[in-house]
Amino acid sequence: MTALALENLSKTYRNGHEALRGIGLQVERGDFFALLGPNGAGKSTAIGIISSLINKSAGRVGVFGHDLDTEPAAVKSSIGLVPQEFNFNQFEPVVEIVVNQAGYYGIARREAYQRAEVYLKQLDLWPKRDTQARTLSGGMKRRLMIARALVHRPRLLILDEPTAGVDIEIRRSMWDFLREINGQGTTIILTTHYLEEAESLCRNIAIINHGRIAERARMADLLRRLHTQAFVLDIRDALPSIDDIPGFGVTLLDSTTLEVTVNRDQGLNPLFSVLSERGIEVLSLRNKQNRLEQLFIDMVKGGVETGGRGA
Amino acid sequence: MTQTTVYWVAFKTILTKEILRFARIWVQTVLPPAITMALYFVIFGKLIGAQIGDMDGFRYIDFIVPGLILMSVISNSYANVVASFYSSKFQHNIEELLIAPIPNFVILAGYVGGGVARGVVVGVVVTMVSMFFTDLSIHSYGVTLVVFVLTSVLFSTAGFINAVYANSFDDISIVPTFVLTPLTYLGGVFYSISLLPPFWQTASLANPVLYMVNAFRYGLLGVSDIAMWQAFAIIIGFVIALGAFAMWLLRHGVGIKS
Numbered sequence: 427m428t429a430l431a432l433e434n435l436s437k438t439y440r441n442g443h444e445a446l447r448g449i450g451l452q453v454e455r456g457d458f459f460a461l462l463g464p465n466g467a468g469k470s471t472a473i474g475i476i477s478s479l480i481n482k483s484a485g486r487v488g489v490f491g492h493d494l495d496t497e498p499a500a501v502k503s504s505i506g507l508v509p510q511e512f513n514f515n516q517f518e519p520v521v522e523i524v525v526n527q528a529g530y531y532g533i534a535r536r537e538a539y540q541r542a543e544v545y546l547k548q549l550d551l552w553p554k555r556d557t558q559a560r561t562l563s564g565g566m567k568r569r570l571m572i573a574r575a576l577v578h579r580p581r582l583l584i585l586d587e588p589t590a591g592v593d594i595e596i597r598r599s600m601w602d603f604l605r606e607i608n609g610q611g612t613t614i615i616l617t618t619h620y621l622e623e624a625e626s627l628c629r630n631i632a633i634i635n636h637g638r639i640a641e642r643a644r645m646a647d648l649l650r651r652l653h654t655q656a657f658v659l660d661i662r663d664a665l666p667s668i669d670d671i672p673g674f675g676v677t678l679l680d681s682t683t684l685e686v687t688v689n690r691d692q693g694l695n696p697l698f699s700v701l702s703e704r705g706i707e708v709l710s711l712r713n714k715q716n717r718l719e720q721l722f723i724d725m726v727k728g729g730v731e732t733g734g735r736g737a
Numbered sequence: 738m739t740q741t742t743v744y745w746v747a748f749k750t751i752l753t754k755e756i757l758r759f760a761r762i763w764v765q766t767v768l769p770p771a772i773t774m775a776l777y778f779v780i781f782g783k784l785i786g787a788q789i790g791d792m793d794g795f796r797y798i799d800f801i802v803p804g805l806i807l808m809s810v811i812s813n814s815y816a817n818v819v820a821s822f823y824s825s826k827f828q829h830n831i832e833e834l835l836i837a838p839i840p841n842f843v844i845l846a847g848y849v850g851g852g853v854a855r856g857v858v859v860g861v862v863v864t865m866v867s868m869f870f871t872d873l874s875i876h877s878y879g880v881t882l883v884v885f886v887l888t889s890v891l892f893s894t895a896g897f898i899n900a901v902y903a904n905s906f907d908d909i910s911i912v913p914t915f916v917l918t919p920l921t922y923l924g925g926v927f928y929s930i931s932l933l934p935p936f937w938q939t940a941s942l943a944n945p946v947l948y949m950v951n952a953f954r955y956g957l958l959g960v961s962d963i964a965m966w967q968a969f970a971i972i973i974g975f976v977i978a979l980g981a982f983a984m985w986l987l988r989h990g991v992g993i994k995s
Binding site: 439440474477478479480481498499502507511513514515516518522526527530531532534574 | 738740742743744746747749750751754824825828829830832833834835836837838839990994995
């Protein structure tokens, strides 16, 4: 069953800016789906339309078989939204924010409080329940928005930059939590600028660029399309320069750091043989950057051939 | 869970949130009108009023009590909704309501209900203050109550509309300062329009606040410059017109959706 179906979705703002140009996209039930794109590509507009915060100009939005135009209540009940910006009343206590949100979905206060307790405990916010939201740290505010989005138990959770500004430890714990939620059957759509996050969490991906779906594929298939990888090598003795190594792209970043570009179908042994012959001792080796990041940059610049278009 | 239950719970949630909001800051919301009205009673009622004599057969202080109570209700109902809804826009927590499966009339009713609640609380407090200065009697409980509530609903709705259009905190004080206060002061709170020259008597009839003040004064004292049917027609007409306009604004997402 399809969790989300977008058909020919368009949005032109009053100032004439075309944020979405007839995008089509399907997200299957239970998926963990990445929606990526550069700033201004149309991601947040698409999410705004799906969650009823922005009026669409044309097209159709379907959520679990319900049409947003004809069955808005059914669509809204199915969706939980974690927006990019903090959008709760900063002066309300944490627990009130979650309980009130439950109330807007018709959940009676006693049950709302019980649910709030469950999610605030899961997200380590229960000790802060009576604290004014404005006093929370950035990471806590992000987690509060996740608790609020889950309190009515949505089948589709949309996360717009959920870990922006969150330190790495909390980010990892949030990843674990989201994996758990997804494992329990909640479909998740994620937008993020941390491409490592998308690569780690998501099974499928769509890339929006200039208001159009530039790519829609399985994450594994997409990553397979990368032709080259870059490695950074730390060497023991400083070098003034380095000669070319046949078959490899070699750059001296500084006197003790080399960057080597390697084709996907090429082994690393010949590289180490040459370095060994030249008396260069390698101390350590690491990937230069996240693979998805490389692909993403190439794709939005038009450097990589795109595969299947949006479903 | 039936749809009606969902709507009812959502309405109660918004209303409770609104009441807690102004109750938490009662020093800013409930206390000032009590102090202001006490000053009005002392200055206009006791000190100046003693020099004026009777008006429409009542002591001047008794004559102005209904208008002063209603003036508090008007300004506080308006202020509550305009401040709260604009603050929700400003902090973006209005999005909590927009993404939820509740219809626009529930959102409007919740905010207006909050405005009416503050109007009632302030109205009761000001009435209690007035009892230190005058022996308050009620001519018609029905008229008094209905005018009180309808006026509060009307100005709460007007505050909502102001908040929808507001783009800054300055925008939420412009209407109260330049429209609401002059209309209230010229709405027969401190005088009977029978004292005015014929031209200004006619001009005063264009002021909707005049009808509310006179209807409320009729409820408390039994005297009015305006026929009751006319006053109720104007008040109900405005409630319906502003309510319909507010619903139209919500349906089209004016000021709250792109």
